[in-house]
Amino acid sequence: MKRSLLVLTPLLLAGLSLPAFAAETISRQEAVNKQALGTISVTGAATLDHLERNIAQKADRAGANYYVIIATTGKNRLHGDALIYQ
Secondary structure (H helix, E strand, O other): OHHHHHHHHHHHHHHHOHHHHOOEEOOHHHHOOOOEEEEEEEEEEOOHHHHHHHHHHHHHHOOOOEEEEEEEEOOOOEEEEEEEEO
């Protein structure tokens, strides 16, 4: 049992670090030197933090390394648009 825990613990911890490779937010000035991939939209977030996290995840799934949030709207259900870059 102890041996199993010793083997599984590092594997579980490695799995927790995977989100560190998600796309990251940059400024418009930093985006000038990046290759544009397109735009993404997210709807339904309850907070700005949740909206940004959803945008980062969607940008990551689209193969982007970076994103710039260009618009946010809404009250109870937030909507956001972002440009994505490689």
